[in-house]
Amino acid sequence: MTYGYTGKIARIHLTTKEISTIDTARYEEFGGGYGIGAAIFWDLAVAPGEWDLKDPYDPRHVLPIMTGPLAATGVPGAGRTSVCGISPETFPTCEFWRANFGGRFATMMKLAGWDGVVIEGRADKPVWINIINDQIKIEDAKELWGLDTWATQDRILSMVGGRTRYGEEWQRIGDAYSTGLPQIVCIGPVGEAKSRLAALIQGSGVSARIGGYGAVFGAKNLKAISVTGTGSVQLADPKSMMDARLWQMEHGGLVTGSFAPASAGSASCNPCLRADRRRNSYYGGETMCVDQFWLDNPEKQELGATLSARASAERDLASKALMRYGASGWATHFLGLFVSDIPGAPEFFNKKVPVETGIGWYIRYLYRIGELGPGKRIDSSPLPMDQWDSLGFRLAFLDAVSNRVGIGEDLAEGCLRAAEKWGRLEKDLESGALRFPAWGATGHWTLPSVEWAYNYLLGAGDPSWHGLVTAVGAPAEGESLENKLRELSRKTIPYTDDIFMFNYAWKGDEAWKTGIYSPHKAKEVAWSRHYASFWNESMAFCEMFLPTLETLTPEIEMKYYAAVTGKKDSFADTLRVGRKIWTLERSIRVMHGRSRKKEVFAPFMYKPGASGMTFWGGVPIYENGTWRSDEAPDMYLDRKGVEDFKTHYYALEGWDRENGWPTRKTLENFGLKKVADVMEKKGRLGA
Amino acid sequence: MAEGENSESRKNTVRRRDFLRGGGIALAAGTLGVGVSGVPAPASPQGERAQSYPESTGYIVYDSKLCWGCQSCMFVCSAAHYGVANPALSRIQIVRDAPSFTKYPLDIVMSVCRQCVTPLCVENCPTGAAHVDAENGNVRVIDPKQCIGCRRCIQSCPQRPHRPVWNPDTRKSTKCDLCIDAPYWSRKGGPGGEPACVTSCPSKALKLVSKAPSQEDIAGYDVDLTPAEPASKP
Numbered sequence: 001m002t003y004g005y006t007g008k009i010a011r012i013h014l015t016t017k018e019i020s021t022i023d024t025a026r027y028e029e030f031g032g033g034y035g036i037g038a039a040i041f042w043d044l045a046v047a048p049g050e051w052d053l054k055d056p057y058d059p060r061h062v063l064p065i066m067t068g069p070l071a072a073t074g075v076p077g078a079g080r081t082s083v084c085g086i087s088p089e090t091f092p093t094c095e096f097w098r099a100n101f102g103g104r105f106a107t108m109m110k111l112a113g114w115d116g117v118v119i120e121g122r123a124d125k126p127v128w129i130n131i132i133n134d135q136i137k138i139e140d141a142k143e144l145w146g147l148d149t150w151a152t153q154d155r156i157l158s159m160v161g162g163r164t165r166y167g168e169e170w171q172r173i174g175d176a177y178s179t180g181l182p183q184i185v186c187i188g189p190v191g192e193a194k195s196r197l198a199a200l201i202q203g204s205g206v207s208a209r210i211g212g213y214g215a216v217f218g219a220k221n222l223k224a225i226s227v228t229g230t231g232s233v234q235l236a237d238p239k240s241m242m243d244a245r246l247w248q249m250e251h252g253g254l255v256t257g258s259f260a261p262a263s264a265g266s267a268s269c270n271p272c273l274r275a276d277r278r279r280n281s282y283y284g285g286e287t288m289c290v291d292q293f294w295l296d297n298p299e300k301q302e303l304g305a306t307l308s309a310r311a312s313a314e315r316d317l318a319s320k321a322l323m324r325y326g327a328s329g330w331a332t333h334f335l336g337l338f339v340s341d342i343p344g345a346p347e348f349f350n351k352k353v354p355v356e357t358g359i360g361w362y363i364r365y366l367y368r369i370g371e372l373g374p375g376k377r378i379d380s381s382p383l384p385m386d387q388w389d390s391l392g393f394r395l396a397f398l399d400a401v402s403n404r405v406g407i408g409e410d411l412a413e414g415c416l417r418a419a420e421k422w423g424r425l426e427k428d429l430e431s432g433a434l435r436f437p438a439w440g441a442t443g444h445w446t447l448p449s450v451e452w453a454y455n456y457l458l459g460a461g462d463p464s465w466h467g468l469v470t471a472v473g474a475p476a477e478g479e480s481l482e483n484k485l486r487e488l489s490r491k492t493i494p495y496t497d498d499i500f501m502f503n504y505a506w507k508g509d510e511a512w513k514t515g516i517y518s519p520h521k522a523k524e525v526a527w528s529r530h531y532a533s534f535w536n537e538s539m540a541f542c543e544m545f546l547p548t549l550e551t552l553t554p555e556i557e558m559k560y561y562a563a564v565t566g567k568k569d570s571f572a573d574t575l576r577v578g579r580k581i582w583t584l585e586r587s588i589r590v591m592h593g594r595s596r597k598k599e600v601f602a603p604f605m606y607k608p609g610a611s612g613m614t615f616w617g618g619v620p621i622y623e624n625g626t627w628r629s630d631e632a633p634d635m636y637l638d639r640k641g642v643e644d645f646k647t648h649y650y651a652l653e654g655w656d657r658e659n660g661w662p663t664r665k666t667l668e669n670f671g672l673k674k675v676a677d678v679m680e681k682k683g684r685l686g687a
Numbered sequence: 688m689a690e691g692e693n694s695e696s697r698k699n700t701v702r703r704r705d706f707l708r709g710g711g712i713a714l715a716a717g718t719l720g721v722g723v724s725g726v727p728a729p730a731s732p733q734g735e736r737a738q739s740y741p742e743s744t745g746y747i748v749y750d751s752k753l754c755w756g757c758q759s760c761m762f763v764c765s766a767a768h769y770g771v772a773n774p775a776l777s778r779i780q781i782v783r784d785a786p787s788f789t790k791y792p793l794d795i796v797m798s799v800c801r802q803c804v805t806p807l808c809v810e811n812c813p814t815g816a817a818h819v820d821a822e823n824g825n826v827r828v829i830d831p832k833q834c835i836g837c838r839r840c841i842q843s844c845p846q847r848p849h850r851p852v853w854n855p856d857t858r859k860s861t862k863c864d865l866c867i868d869a870p871y872w873s874r875k876g877g878p879g880g881e882p883a884c885v886t887s888c889p890s891k892a893l894k895l896v897s898k899a900p901s902q903e904d905i906a907g908y909d910v911d912l913t914p915a916e917p918a919s920k921p
Binding site: 072175179235 | 758762769872
């Protein structure tokens with residue numbers, strides 16, 4: 001018996017209406033979640049060679065929506081749903097990328113008996129998919145098309161649920177009964193408009209914000225997927241699973257303090273549901289910070305300031321509108337926090353650089369410099385630019401994008417595509433007014449957390465992975481930074497006992513010798529990808545929950561993994577699978593055109609003002625024979641240094657130096673001979 | 688109303704009419720109302736078969752404002768009793784208005800077996816499967832060997848959703864036993880013990896108490912379990 005997995009994946013072709021089944025066992029070697037999703041994408045979209053993988057709206061686009069084997073097992077925080085495919089959001093090209101979301105969709109999918117669903121084709125009219133245990137129907141979505149995400153879910157709930165309101169009574173489903181509601185992932189008007197800003201929304205505010213996959217749903221005429229399940233997931237060792245939970249609680253790993261992710265205790269995953277009565281926030285706490293603060297203007301208020309009742313209500317309404325329209329809080333970001341003074345920051349940032357800026361901030365910048373506005377070269381109609389930081393402006397913004405009205409037509413294509421159309425792309429990427437470090441993704445902790453920046457570059461945008469940022473932060477008072485890093489290095493299997501991989505020295509010889517352009521740094525970046533590929537993206541653990549490198553990693557991961565799956569793998573084995581997944585992901589990108597010369601940061605990253613801020617006491621820097629924690633506000637990158645880093649990194653991963661393409665030896669080492677054969681046929685195999 | 692607000696006058700036995708006077712909720716909607724031929728109809732609250740029962744010495748109370756809705760309790764309940772993960776088999780049901788369009792604190796409904804002072808599930812069981820377990824602190828339990836799957840206990844439960852749970856695999860009823868018989872749970876359950884749901888709750892929204900809460904409405908069970916604020920914050 002296979003434990004953890006349900007054993008089957010639904011394959012739903014919207015063009016032919018054919019519904020078939022994939023045996024999960026064929027893909028178990030890729031772990032689960034994103035790993036299996038990428039492998040299925042390879043088999044169905046890449047290997048046949050019938051599609052050039054360029055246009056995410058092509059009906060040949062295959063969209064795997066996957067769960068991990070630890071979902072719906074009682075393991076906390078492991079219930080995320082993974083989506084992968086060609087991303088409409090990335091720029092300048094649509095890259096193979098991924099997103100994931102929390103909530104209970106993955107949990108219910110498993111209870112319905114499915115490890116995931118794979119969406120193919122394009123429906124000739126709007127449809128939604130109704131999954132009730134082993135029954136799958138493609139339903140007419142005529143009456144749902146045009147509804148916002150909440151109304152869509154409400155309507156489906158009433159259709160699936162029948163007369164009795166859920167929560168008041170058990171529902172009969174086949175031979176079983178459940179108090180659980182159907183879990184629905186859907187798009188709103190922004191997705192229907194095939195805007196690259198579209199998210200997938202589940203519940204009130206759980207969303208897949210990265211990648212613009214809501215637009216892929218829109219292109220496929222797919223409004224929603226609803227899942228209801230009443231089945232069981234088999235556990236190899238249920239007693240050990242529950243003992244592991246208690247062990248984690250007793251060792252402080254299930255936190256209950258404020259601002260701690262409640263996913264730590266979730267059998268499903270509610271990623272930003274905060275503890276200590278903070279359920280009383282933001283519609284059940286399902287939205288995350290970037291959505292909750294979508295209306296905020298940190299230029300006007302202090303971090304943590306108490307809002308008036310009216311301001312608080314308006315903030316809530318803005319967040320609610322964002323979710324109902326089905327827009328990504330990341331892709332539509334207005335303005336992040338300003339905290340640190342950054343030497344060399346452009347004047348328009350007034351010395352301080354925000355943690356994030358996005359399309360919302362950018363249009364105001366253009367308005368302030370007189371480029372954009374009513375009757376200007378870039379006509380801002382119908383947006384009331386003089387009311388930029390108001391709730392009304394946010395609503396007008398969403399309305400313009402979802403109806404592609406006026407400037408909304410340009411904005412719907414995403415910030416960099418709009419800037420390109422307006423003739424400002426190169427200039428504003430150079431100045432940093434377009435603060436998008438790579439692949440058109442909104443900036444987020446890229447510097448001085450340089451491993452995060454490299455992950456942007458080697459992937460296709462924001463990795464949204466915090467695994468190392470606290471672990472390399474300043475030590476507790478009285479503790480030695482060097483000792484802390486030495487302890488950390490014992491956990492980064494297989495790259496152990498090399499503390500220089502945590503060296504963020506960025507100036508002078510040390511940067512090349514042991515710092516951010518050295519072979520040591522390549523190990524840190526590789527480890528972060530291998531860990532995240534397996535544990536966060538495939539075992540589907542919330543990345544705010546695990547790893548906990550300063551405490552319970554890797555013991556807690558292995559306890560849960562063994563208890564649920566019964567597999568005898570070592571932690572090193574799991575990281576090898578992570579590397580295999582990362583190598584396959586790389587191969588897919590290579591097949592649609594990725595190469596070394598395309599992996600460059602936006603120009604502002606190579607200039608003073610590129611750095612941002614850290615919350616964790618800075619990054620470790622080794623210079624002149626000593627270690628120190630340094631917030632490195634003056635950090636920026638060197639073009640040759642980044643190229644040298646890429647050379648080291650490609651060598652470490654077994655990719656060729658010239659193009660960054662995986663070699664046959666590397667692929668076959670991971671049992672990916674069939675991938676190597678396809679790549680060779682296409683002339684994309686590393687030399 | 689705090690769980691300690693137990694009526695001394697109730698002493699150890701309470702008649703069914705006491706429950707009725709307390710304003711118990713009407714019978715469930717009856718989605719499981721398929722009876723078994725030949726089995727007597729369940730005793731109605733107005734019935735004549737007045738009977739008293741020794742009170743349970745264990746009750747689970749909860750704080751619906753503290754609960755995260757994470758369902759940990761549901762998963763460990765099914766794992767503890769059956770060795771599988773299945774919320775539909777859980778004897779505790781946490782219903783979250785899933786899209787969470789309903790705002791706090793009404794977004795979560797906690798359905799916890801009340802170990803009723805006057806257990807209608809026990810009273811209406813035609814075979815004695817649902818009984819008061821005198822060997823284990825008078826907890827109201829269902830003996831699966833005696834259960835014939837007539838669902839009388841489910842029909843009789845005055846709570847919504849009903850607390851006895853139908854197991855479609857065995858075609859028998861089950862109910863919360865405070866983990867007295869939980870073969871996959873490594874700790875001791877029962878009164879004074881560590882039921883899986885209580886011990887595993889990360890938000891500490893469940894608590895095992897020994898005295899019967901007020902039976903009048905949910906206030907005796909849905910109590911304030913907020914941990915004390917630390918004397919000084921770090």
